Structure formats: structure tokens, C-alpha cells
Amino acid sequence: MIKKRTKSIYIDGKWEDLDPSKLVTVYNPATLEPLTEVANGGGVETEKAIEAAAQAFPLWSSMPGRKRSTFLYKASQLMLEDAERLGEILTIEQGKPLKEAIGEVKGAAQFLLWYAEEAARSYGEWLPSSISGKRMLVIPKPVGVVGAITPWNFPSSMITRKLGPALAAGCTVVLKPSPETPLSAIEIIKIFEKAGMPAGVVNLVTGDAEAIGKEMLTNKKVSLITFTGSTAVGKYLMRESANQLKKVSLELGGHAPLIVFDDANLEKAATLALASKFRNNGQTCICANRLYVHESIAKEFTTLLKEKVDQLIVGNGLDDDTDLGPLISQAACEKVQKHLDDALGKGAHILSGGKQLDKNLNGYFCPPTVITNVTDDMIVMNEETFGPLFPIQTFTDEEAVIQKANDTDYGLAAYIFTENTSRTLRVSEKLDYGIVGVNDVFPAVPEAPFGGIKQSGNSKEGGHHGMEEFIEKKFVSIGIER
Incomplete structure (x- = not known):
């Protein structure tokens, strides 16, 4: 080889x-x-x-x-x-x-x-x-x-x-x-x-x-x-x-929001949110970068998500049990750490991860990390991390969370989880993104157009x-x- x-x-x-x-x-x-x-x-x-x-x-x-x-x-x-x-x-x-x-x-x-x-x-x-x-x-x-x-x-x-x-x-x-x-x-x-x-x-x-x-x-x-x-x-x-x-x-590039509404199937939402964020260890332009969860289901959802993230195995991609491989470079690891340090310095809490990985891993490895108590002034909420760091913020109002989701120069992909047909259409139309996934975080297929708007x-x-x-x-x- x-x-x-x-x-x-x-x-x-x-x-x-x-x-x-x-x-x-x-x-x-x-x-x-x-x-x-x-x-x-x-x-x-x-x-x-x-x-x-x-x-x-x-x-x-x-x-x-x-x-x-x-x-x-x-x-x-x-x-x-x-x-x-x-x-x-x-x-x-x-x-x-x-x-x-x-x-x-x-x-x-x-x-x-x-x-x-x-x-x-x-x-x-x-x-x-x-x-x-x-x-x-x-x-x-x-x-x-x-x-x-x-x-x-x-x-x-x-x-x-x-x-x-x-x-x-x-x-x-x-x-x-x-x-x-x-x-x-x-x-x-x-x-x-x-x-x-x-x-x-x-x-x-x-x-x-x-x-x-x-x-x-x-x-x-x-x-x-x-x-x-x-x-x-x-x-x-x-x-x-x-x-x-x-x-x-x-x-x-992108800065994809993922919105979980109070009528969502929470097991599906947690499973697919994890799949979106940690696919290729967060190194995808359409992966969820900001997670907005309705306040009424936030505790149940974050518990589900934490359980799933805690089970992820980081290691060499050739090992059968590996879920997350390395990042591409040392600079990529340093960027993730910079975003995490900034968030923690401004009051964020670690829900899962954030700890030093096995010393036997010699490559560019970075732990999958989920943080809560996130505010809008944190770097992670304003820049694409391109790594395994997932910030969670809660919301109560549909219009307000749409405004937050749209408040970025980027417009590649956005995701919503809801079982309400009217909300599906209403929110999809209002999100300023070239791609919107509804209960779906893998929208890229050969037969459909893929691309963003604004600076994406x-x-x-x-x-x-x-x-x-x-x-x-x-x-x-x-x-x-x-």
C-alpha cells in the first residue's frame, strides 16, 4: 500500500x-x-x-x-x-x-x-x-x-x-x-x-x-x-x-443550523443530529454547526444526545469499531480547541466529551464534544468549526429561532425536525439556505441540486x-x- x-x-x-x-x-x-x-x-x-x-x-x-x-x-x-x-x-x-x-x-x-x-x-x-x-x-x-x-x-x-x-x-x-x-x-x-x-x-x-x-x-x-x-x-x-x-x-463553506421543535420525534432527531455533526468528524460543509432545541423538550433531548455521543469511539479509521477518525491536521485540532476554550470562557458547560483522548493515539485526534449554556457571542455560534464540537442553545419562539438561524453570512444547508406538515413548509420557506433537510440530514444525492446562497x-x-x-x-x- x-x-x-x-x-x-x-x-x-x-x-x-x-x-x-x-x-x-x-x-x-x-x-x-x-x-x-x-x-x-x-x-x-x-x-x-x-x-x-x-x-x-x-x-x-x-x-x-x-x-x-x-x-x-x-x-x-x-x-x-x-x-x-x-x-x-x-x-x-x-x-x-x-x-x-x-x-x-x-x-x-x-x-x-x-x-x-x-x-x-x-x-x-x-x-x-x-x-x-x-x-x-x-x-x-x-x-x-x-x-x-x-x-x-x-x-x-x-x-x-x-x-x-x-x-x-x-x-x-x-x-x-x-x-x-x-x-x-x-x-x-x-x-x-x-x-x-x-x-x-x-x-x-x-x-x-x-x-x-x-x-x-x-x-x-x-x-x-x-x-x-x-x-x-x-x-x-x-x-x-x-x-x-x-x-x-x-x-x-457553511454554518448549518439544526432546529428541533417540540413536536419532533426525539429519538430520530438525536440520532440524526449526531450523524450530521460527527460524520467525517464534523469535517463536512453541510454538517450541523449550531443546534437549537425547544426549551420544553431540551432536557429529554440532551439526555438522549449525550448517551449517544458518550458511546462514540475515536480511533484509526481502519479499525472496525471506529466511529470517528482523526482530523486532517494539527491546525484543524487547534481551531476546535480555540472554539471550545472561547465558549467555556464565556460560560458554556460541557455536556459530553472535552477530555484528553487515549495517549496511544498519535494522530490528529479530537474528542467529540457537546456544550450547553451557549450564547450568541461565542465563536462557535458565528464561525464554521469544521470539527467535532456541537453547541446547544434553547428557544421558545418559532419566528425568533428562524431569525437566529438566518443571522449569518452563510446559506448552504439547514435542518429542522418536526412532525407538523404546516410547520415543515412554513419554516422551510423562511430559512435562507440553498438546502433544507426536514427530518433528514443527508440531502446530497446525484439527482438533486446541491449548493448554497449568500457566501456559501x-x-x-x-x-x-x-x-x-x-x-x-x-x-x-x-x-x-x-
Whole structure:
């Protein structure tokens, strides 16, 4: 499994040899052991990859959608057949429990399957004309070369959520994965290679994020940059892309509220609140970050939640009994601790967790922690923690809790638990979020649009909506003789 060096730059259908002077080490966050060395690519490699994608674009974009779909079908099938091995690689480089990792790989394959089906369904329009001597068409056309930048928290599914619709639409791609998790990206590119993807259609460059991103932003042959990551980086990409009016598709951070109303099924609410917050150890952009519980059921609910959190097992993701793996880095652990210290300093109480973990754990481990007596001035109630810290605040008034939930610059996901149909519709309509889960904390599926509003993003991934990001609409006006 562990190799001294792994080729990680794939351009025009070929794996580039590694330059010994430009290598970086990939580490296992659960053990801090080195896994392998990969290429620390930069602007030069990115320019070559963009040129290869540009050269491949005419043939790929003119190919019938049904034919493009065959490559995506094959890649999806290969991912499913190899899900256990790919899941183990994901766990070793990212840390999440193996069962979660395998689930992610299978989900990633489903995105390729969905867009294999969508590839033949890029429809145009025939517009009724108000002028007798004119006929009007709207023709869908792929935008061109796409620069795809993906994060470390879902290193497989974030790739296929971008590459699937881009390739289905007829675009060619240069992929830059996170420096923390290049190995999953390498394996996915190998799958496309095995599926027979034509040279230059998909390219991979690992390495210097700033240098690679700069080349994508300044190279005129890149028509669109699709990015998942922090809001700060998303803003930078948007500012710099303005120099060429380059399209930018952004899926950014969140600060999700989870509201438990007094008529909720409390067992379901506690189980799913825990599943949302502690999935991937809190390192998901849509995980619940603020928990609001109606005062009348707060004692019963927090008791249920505490019982469940107390049973969580933290450890190496490869161990069968592990529920929570490590965080991705020491900086991530320090951020969680900063949020916890701030809350405790302002009067919060620890309901569960908050204690030092087993000394035998050598990686970036952090205990799952729930706090009560939380106030609005605490950092945890205003910033995305991206870790296993869950603050609980009580409420009594529906309108007031909606206002609190909306009082943020972010608008990715929000969750409510209620058995009242009228409340379901009323509150869902009032929450300023791109995604609302009602008695459901796992809203992301290939067939539905995923994305936020406000400072959580400007685009959608998933469903037919996701493919629209990679398509331009060309208007053709034809004058005819009568």
C-alpha cells in the first residue's frame, strides 16, 4: 500500500516522471506516518495540462453525448467494483472510518452513473418567432476547458461531482486535488484511463495550490473554474477571474443550523443530529454547526444526545469499531480547541466529551464534544468549526429561532425536525439556505441540486442543474424567404 514515490501528474494520457527536486510527502493523519511522495507541480505543469485539454476539446465536445456517456458508465462500474480498495486508500490519506470511506467511493460512482445518463440529455430550444421571416434556435454548447479544484474532506465524491457533469457536457478538464489527499484523485484518474478516456480529456496536476490556481486563472484557454473549499479562497478566485470575465462555479463553506421543535420525534432527531455533526468528524460543509432545541423538550433531548455521543469511539479509521477518525491536521485540532476554550470562557458547560483522548493515539485526534449554556457571542455560534464540537442553545419562539438561524453570512444547508406538515413548509420557506433537510440530514444525492446562497456559493452541483454550469446557450437567428 505504502510506496516510496507515486506518479501524480497525468497530462495528455501519460503519467509524468517525478522530478526528485519537486516532491512532497503525503501523511496518514491517524498515525502521522509518511505514505508516499508525490509531485509538487506548479504553473509549468498546469500550462501543459491546459494545452492538452484544449487540444482534446474539439474531438470530445463534438462527440455525441451518448458516446461520451459510455466512458462515464465504464468508470462508474470500475469504481464500484474496486470500492473497498479505493475506500482503504481514502481512509489512509484522509482519516475517516473505512465504512464511511467505502460509502463515499460508492457515492462517487453514482455521480458518474447519473451524468452518464445525463450526457445524452443536453436539450436545446426552438423558439416561436414573432417575425414571419425568422426562425430561432437555442443550441447548448460546452463551455470549454475546465479547471477543477477539489477539497480534502471528500476526496473522491467531490471529484466525480465536478468531472461527471463537465465531461457529460462535453468539456475537458484539468484537475487539482487537495495537497492532503492526492492519492484518491490519482486512483480516479487511473479509472478513467482504464475506461478508455481519450488522451487530454482528463488531466491531473498535484502540488502548489497557489501556482496551479494562478495558471488556471490567467490562462485564456480555461473557460471555467469549479471550486469547492473555503469562502476566503472562493472570493479570491472570483476576484481574479474577473480579469478575463472567466466563469467561476463555487461551492463554499457553511454554518448549518439544526432546529428541533417540540413536536419532533426525539429519538430520530438525536440520532440524526449526531450523524450530521460527527460524520467525517464534523469535517463536512453541510454538517450541523449550531443546534437549537425547544426549551420544553431540551432536557429529554440532551439526555438522549449525550448517551449517544458518550458511546462514540475515536480511533484509526481502519479499525472496525471506529466511529470517528482523526482530523486532517494539527491546525484543524487547534481551531476546535480555540472554539471550545472561547465558549467555556464565556460560560458554556460541557455536556459530553472535552477530555484528553487515549495517549496511544498519535494522530490528529479530537474528542467529540457537546456544550450547553451557549450564547450568541461565542465563536462557535458565528464561525464554521469544521470539527467535532456541537453547541446547544434553547428557544421558545418559532419566528425568533428562524431569525437566529438566518443571522449569518452563510446559506448552504439547514435542518429542522418536526412532525407538523404546516410547520415543515412554513419554516422551510423562511430559512435562507440553498438546502433544507426536514427530518433528514443527508440531502446530497446525484439527482438533486446541491449548493448554497449568500457566501456559501453561487452554483449547483447534482441533478440536471449541475450540468447546466458547464453549458453555454448559443442563440441562432435564421432569416428565411417566404
